[in-house]
Amino acid sequence: MKKNRFIYITIIAIFSFKGYAQNSKFYVTDKINDKYAYVDVIKTYERVAEKGYKSADLFKKLGDSYYQNAELEQAAKWYCELFAMNNTDLEPKYYYQYAMSLKFIGQIDKANEMLVKLKQKSEAIAEKKNQKQR
Structure with missing residues (x-):
């Protein structure tokens, strides 16, 4: 039972970390676009x-x-x-x-x-x- 709980917690932690990482990258990209102007x-x-x-x-x-x-x-x-x-x-x-x-x-x-x-x-x-x- 403890072993299954550990596996579930690990899986949930991996997926939630992956989701935060994607959001974080998106946020950084948004910040970069605000800093730089497009030059034609x-x-x-x-x-x-x-x-x-x-x-x-x-x-x-x-x-x-x-x-x-x-x-x-x-x-x-x-x-x-x-x-x-x-x-x-x-x-x-x-x-x-x-x-x-x-x-x-x-x-x-x-x-x-x-x-x-x-x-x-x-x-x-x-x-x-x-x-x-x-």
């Missing part, structure tokens, strides 16, 4: 760009942010700024994302031009890789 990074980057600061990194981040949020018009705008800098060392993904953004806004010819450049870039990368392996 995209808007911050846009303000920096509007003030005249230009960098490939800034335009990449803006373009990627809008591309991932399916706002392809805005993505095309910032990728256009990126490619206007005549940066030849861009990763192939930027050519592709810029082309898809251009297709979305109806600039099919320019999008096809970017896809041709993407193909050339990919071939050049593959050729370099093959030369390293030899």
Whole structure:
């Protein structure tokens, strides 16, 4: 009888401790949310760009942010700024994302031009890789 009582008390204690732990974590999360303010990074980057600061990194981040949020018009705008800098060392993904953004806004010819450049870039990368392996 004492053994069964001990088992029941142990089970109840475990479940009640687990419940308190979950509530405690939830409370801590609520406190953290009260302390920190949400910062809209995209808007911050846009303000920096509007003030005249230009960098490939800034335009990449803006373009990627809008591309991932399916706002392809805005993505095309910032990728256009990126490619206007005549940066030849861009990763192939930027050519592709810029082309898809251009297709979305109806600039099919320019999008096809970017896809041709993407193909050339990919071939050049593959050729370099093959030369390293030899």
